[in-house]
Amino acid sequence: MLAVAPPLLAGALATAAGARRTAAGERPGTDAAPAAWPGLTAPAGIAALAAGHHLWTVGEFTAPAIVLGLSVIPPMVVREVLAAADQRRRAERLAASEARLRHLVGDDRPPAGAAPVDRAGLVRALDRRTGGALLVVDLHGADEAAVPDGPVQAEVVHRLRSGAGPHDLVARLTDTEFAVLTDLGPVLAYALGTRLLGALAEPYPRAGGASRLRASVGLAETTGGEPEDVLRQADLARRRAVQLGRDRVEWYDAYLEEQLVRRLDLERELPGAVARGELDLVYQPVLALADRLPVGTEALLRWRSPALGTVLPEELLPVAADLDLLGELGRWVLDRACRQLADWSEGGRELWMAVNVTARELAAPDFVARTATALAAYDVPPERLVVEVAEPAVAAELSTVVAQLRRLPIDLLKVGPHLVGPGADGQRPLIDVVANLGDRLGLEVVVEGLESDAQVAGARRAGCHYGQGFALARPAPAERVEAWFEEFPSTPR
Known part of the structure; x- marks a missing residue:
């Protein structure tokens, strides 16, 4: 008892001091993980010494002694599980800090010649996204009939990437429709849509002279919906932007969907009404x-x-x-x-x-x-x-x-x-x-x-x-x- 009491008392005092410092908001000064070997070897060594001393003095193990000996195992297992979880959280914090640093210095932009993802890739990205907004961009020729050709489409992708953030995803849905998936909130996402409109409105150099495009942008929040629902909502907002004259950004809302569904019904039923x-x-x-x-x-x-x-x-x-x-x-x-x-x-x-x-x-x-x-x-x-x-x-x-x-x-x-x-x-x-x-x-x-x-x-x-x-x-x-x-x-x- 005299040998065991001092370490127990010192451990209790150290635990109380650590709890008091943590409650006061103090955090460790380093992100380095603590050494794992003391936590693994010390309990096992102490248990082995105690078992040997018991056999030398008593000569056999009674049932209570066996239970007490085995009781040291569950705390060790629990401690290792908690330690592993703490290490995982520490790694996630480090990864987030690194990503934030990369975002600030801008060293993780997609390569200049990288192709945009397709619709399936966008759906997979939406499935992993827990916040932000989706912008669907619809392009129209200035003469209402022209479709952007290959070089113009490549320039469109370049302008979308230049206007979007380093972590934003650019996708191609059709020859005239593109999408940008961003983690920005509603206000900043709308500002992004406005910037993209301005960038896409600039002339496109091509053989025989420059051409111009008109764009319509539909916005939908990515929270609280399935990927296909988010895509549908952003596309409905895009349709509304087209109906209101193009060269504009429109947000999705439930009333907007009612109006657009009504409009689609009218467009479907009106042809043939005279006949x-x-x-x-x-x-x-x-x-x-x-x-x-x-x-x-x-x-x-x-x-x-x-x-x-x-x-x-x-x-x-x-x-x-x-x-x-x-x-x-x-x-x-x-x-x-x-x-x-x-x-x-x-x-x-x-x-x-x-x-x-x-x-x-x-x-x-x-x-x-x-x-x-x-x-x-x-x-x-x-x-x-x-x-x-x-x-x-x-x-x-x-x-x-x-x-x-x-x-x-x-x-x-x-x-x-x-x-x-x-x-x-x-x-x-x-x-x-x-x-x-x-x-x-x-x-x-x-x-x-x-x-x-x-x-x-x-x-x-x-x-x-x-x-x-x-x-x-x-x-x-x-x-x-x-x-x-x-x-x-x-x-x-």
Whole structure:
């Protein structure tokens, strides 16, 4: 006991001192691993000496002695397991420190001529990634049709690698789609996408002169999703960037996915809608404000899709424009509106029919000819057809339609209800100014969107002759509008 007590006491004091220093935040001053031989040889040597002394003094081992002798083995095993785990953690810290140092000095960049990984390699990298973001880059030729050739693609890869970080992974998905996998957070990943857009927009030297590319970047976070899900999300964000005009970066979110899925459904279902008989027109009467008698109607397009429900023009027309279906839809609307106007005119009622036309349709070379054909087919007087073009659409392509606008008679000026309200700083309502300008130019002013009697009164007080809106009459199918007409006398306007 006298021999064993001092080492036990010294060990307890040393353990307590070490625990106190560790609790205070002190760490070892070196990353070197401690020597392993004392921990292995000392317990075994002490156990062997104790066993020999026991045999010399007692001559045999009792059961309690054997148990006590064997009890030294489990602590030794546990200690070695803990030591191995500590060594593994130490090695991981060292590796992380080394990687961080390499990142700072930039000595682990991929070789300049290294090829980007393919989609399978990107999926494997995504499977190992626990944070960061994925950027999907879509390239478009400046003429909307050119596809980057081999040298340009090689330059694209070089610019992507130059703009990305040393640990970012560059992948080629198709001839025109690339991806960059980064460990940056959302804000820095968006900044990276913006830098890549700028780099990719620079001219590409090639035989016969430089060429330019337009790029769209979709971003998705890599946390909390399977690799294919992350790829799909980044690709949906890329599609959104393309739809919004390209040369931009878009983040993925759940609402974005709903919009894009809806858009894809529209693109899938719209072709053939005319042939399937899914289009319909509703008509909103235009009234004379003085006596509230009908003078005309506006034909409003509706797509009654069995799969998607009723689709309104503001959602339908952009899709039709992208699918190059505006001409087909416009011809159908014009034919159906002229036929309906002819039916209403048989009873002696003289109304006008307004059809909405986009600037692209108005600029089509055959617009005047096919309009004249539709009028002649149903024996509709040309003065009874109003071609309505929204001003923002005309302004966007003014140079392409100005010649036709000079040839076509402009009789009506349609304005929104926001002009009817009181002017700023007590000034008179803007509708007064517009009505006065229309009178000087010989144009009749139609105020649309009138939803209250006060707005109707304001438009009439300003001198506007015509109006339409829920306060006057709601859009309805042809049968209901015709029944509503029966309540009013037929008066030429």
